[in-house]
Amino acid sequence: MREDSDVFLMGEDIAEMGGSMGVTQGLLDEFGPERVRNTPISEAGIVGAGIGAAMQGMRPVVEIMYEDFLTLSAEQIVNQAAKHRYMSGGQLKVPLTIRTQGGAGWSPGAQHAQQLEAWFVHIPGLKVVFPSTPTDVRGLLWTAIHDDNPVLVFEHRLLYPVKEEVPDELEPIPFGQARTVREGEDVTVIATGPMVHRSVEAAVEAEKNGVSVEIVDPRSLQPLDEEALVASVKKTNRCVVTHEAVTRMxxxxxxxxxxxxxxxxxxxxxxxxVGAKFAPLAFAPVMEQFIVPNSEDVLAAxxxxxxxxxx
Amino acid sequence: MATEIKLPRLGQGMESGTIVKWLKSEGESVEKGEPLYELDTDKVTQEVEADASGVLLKIAIQEGEVPVGQTVAVIGEQGEDVVLEATASGPEEEQQTEGSRGPARDDERERGRQASAEATPAPSGNGAGTRTDGRIKASPLARRIARERGIDLAQLRGTGPEGRIVAEDVERAEAAPAPTPTAAAAPMGDPEVVPLTSVRKTIARRLTEAWTVPVFQLTIDVEMGRAVALREQLVERAGDGAKPTLSDVLTKISASALMKHRTVNAHFGEEGITRFPSANVGIAVAAPQGLVVPVIQRAEVLTIQEIANVRSELVGRARDNKLQRGDLDGGTFTISNLGMFGVAQFIAVLNPPQAAILAVGSVEERPVARGGEIVARPMMTLTLTCDHRTVDGADGARFLEDVKAFLEEPGLAL
Structure with missing residues (x-):
């Protein structure tokens, strides 16, 4: 935002409150109400306004408070944002970034805990990223904002407390570049979001039993670094694929x-x-844990x- | 209505069994519950009872290895027609109706079918698990390696899930090529190949597994004067019971020491180390079919005479190849005694998941120093092999120290 005055934010409670998860805290003070804008509770409106601004040359970053609410803006994302560049023969561009968060593990219930990233990977015209570490969030978000196409950035509620040393210099992470989290010989685990961290736990456990596990985080789901995933599996000859979203589809x-x-x-x-069981996510913590995959599920796989x- | 008699699953993990002989012949009448045939599994040989009454109309498998669930015989009424489904020769009609497929797969199916047809009458059991339906089950990687190196998958035995041939199996096959017949080069007579029995295979597999465990050994010398005297007194009082042996004394002493040192009376598992409230002591027995380890349950509550009675019964059953699976289950510790052969000391291979095994040498007079003098004393050497994942050196040493103390002064074990 400091580099480019075309970048501005919109979303529910992102200004004074700093976002329901605190992601935009402090930005109102630095950039003012013109560039950090609270919106009404209208997800279709938030994304629609973002698309309009993007087509007019701005680089908006909009926040959808829970990814479950993407359903309300699906028309704007799927039929408008994803299609304008194609349907205008390239005359229009939609450099829009849609940030959202979700995920289970803190009992938010069936309407606030889903993982819906796969829906949007299915739509030509959209790019989708799902970072699992602070460094990846920063590098991928930078690339999303600078991309001339609509990008969805999925964040996971439980990953906000993850801390790590990030380089002083911002290093942009190009889309379509997987990250090898851990090298191993016997089996490749391809994991996204929180499952990256759960897979590391499983790998440490497996190591004790003499099974060497490689973990690869695709980071961007669309475009996908097929080459890196395939190369890893060709090395280990075995593969586990895991995400927190429901396994089916x-x-x-x-x-x-x-x-x-x-x-x-x-x-x-x-x-x-390895993924969630085919069931709505329960409020009851014990039932939620039962539905959501954990490190033991990865280890068993x-x-x-x-x-x-x-x- | 005829009943198909299928091979039962007689214990957890049993995938197949080898029919040794039939105790009834075709045409004979059979009562439900009567012994029908003898079955050799990886643990024991046992009689299998008929699960229906009637006339034994047909014996489908005379002998050899059979997967669990396969029909081995038909019991019905006299004169009834027997229609047995083709079980082993491959579902050929089904294949014709399945439609066309690539020539490569047809070839492979054909090979698989031939292989299974060859394998069926022979009781070798080699690879039987991989081609129950005429198709060879192998991973894509295993197939590629086999193709590149010209290895015939039909000759391999799969060790992957559900008997699938995996890359490792192909690589192993290449590393150890099938022995080629070289009769001309054997001037002193042909070497004899003894086919592996289920028991032999189990011994090979389990002891190879045991070799991967990090173990250490502790050796201690024990003065056996009092233990020998105790045993002699017990023999005098044995009456109708079995004569107690030094092994029985050792079983009791070990059980008492195990109760004091629970870390040694344990199993190692991925989820944790299980410590047992009772000492179920396995005793290694050289049975005609190979090494078996029947278990004396709750040895800590039995008297030495009771242990002798149980041991005598178990060893008798082991020698007659009549052990039941229950006789072999639940061991928490094992004793292996080769003292009767004059072996002074040896190292026993661990019996996983048990944490330790005690190797017992012979009792013999040896010169020892006592109060500055060299004197002759009946001595015995014990060697304890411990799984270091479960037992640390000091734990093992303290256990062994107590075993020695109890043997030298049996009253301490009370």
Whole structure:
């Protein structure tokens, strides 16, 4: 925002309150109410206004408080933002960034905890990123704002407290570049968002049992770094795909398909998938935990790929 | 109405069994509950009872390895027609109706079918799990490696989930090529190949597994005068019971020491170390079919005479190949005694997941220093092999120290 006066923010309670998750705290003071704007509770309106401003040459960053509420702005995102550049023969551009957050693990209930990233990966014309660390958030957000196309940035509620040393210099992270979180020999775990951290826990555990686990975080789901994922699986010959979203029709289905097609002759075990059970997320913490995948689920899948039962 | 008799699953993890012999012949009448055939599983040989009454109309599998659930015989009424589904030869009609497929897969199916047809009558069991439906189950990677190196998958045995051939199996096959017949080069007579029995395979698998465990050994010398005297007194009083042996004394002493040192009376598992409230002591027995380890349950509450009675019964059953699966389950510690062969000391291989195994040497007079003099004393050497994941050196040493103290003064074990 300091570099480019075309960048401005819109969203519910993002100004004085600093956003319901505190992400935009302090920005009102520095950039003023013209560039940090509270909106009415109208998700379609927020995204629609963002699209209009973007087509007029601005670089808006809009916030949808919970990704569950993306459903209300789906018309604007799917039919407008994703389509204008194509339908105008390239005369219009929509350099819009849509930030949103979601995820289970703190009992927000069935309407405030979903992981819907896969819906938007399905739409040509959109880019989708899902960072899992502070460094990745910064680098990917920078790239999203500078991209001339609409980009959805998915954040996970439980990852806000993650702390790490970030470089002083901002390093933009290009889309379509996966990150190898951990190197290993026996099985590749392809994980997004919170599952990256849960997979690391599982990998540490598996290591104790002599199973060496590589973890790859695609970071951007569209475009997808197929090359890196396939290369890793060709090295380890086994693959687990995991995300917190429901397994059925989840992003992992696409990844599994890419892997089986491009690395078929390198696979030594069926690709395992780990995701949420096919159920609305419960309020009750114990039921929520039951539905959402954890590190033990990843560990069990790792052991299945190497033909062990974990004992 | 005829009943198909299928191979039962007689215990957890049982995937197949080898039919040794039939105790009834075709045409004979059978009562439900009567022993029908003898079955060799990876743990024991046992008689399987008929689960229906009638006439044994047909024995489908005379002998050899059979997967769980396969029909082995048909019991019905006299004169009834027996229609057995083709179980092992491959579902050929089904394949014709499935429509066309690529020539490569047809070839492979054909190979798989031939292989399964060859494998069926032979009781070798080699690879049986991989081609129950005429198709060879192998991972794409295993197939590629086999293709590149010209290895025939039909000759391999899969170790992956559900018997799938995985890359490791192919690589192993290449590393150890099938022995080629070289009869001409054997001037002293042909070497004899003894096919692996289920028990032998289990021994091989479990002891190979045990080799991956980080172990250490502790050795201690024990003066056996009092233990030998105790045993002699017990023999005099045995009456109709089995004669107690030094092994029985050791079982009791070990059980008492295990109750004091629970860290040693344990199993290692991924979820944690399980410590047991009872000492279920396994005793290694050289049975005709190979090493078996029947278990004396709750040895800590039994008298030495009771231990002798149980041990005598178990060893008898082991020698007659009549052990039940229950006789072998639940061991928390194992004793292996080779003293009767004059072995002075040896190192036993761990019996996982148990934390420790005690190797017992012979009792023999040895010169020892006592009060500045060299004297002859009946001595015995014990070697404890411990799983270091479960037991630390000092734990093992303290346990062994108590075993020694109890043997030298059996009253301490009370």
């Amino acid at each position: 989840g992003f992992g289905a696409e990844v599994a398909s890419v892997i089986q097609y491009q690395a078929f002759d390198w696979l030594d075990a069926p690709i395992e998938r 790792i052991y299945r790929t190497v033909g062990r039962d974990g004992n």
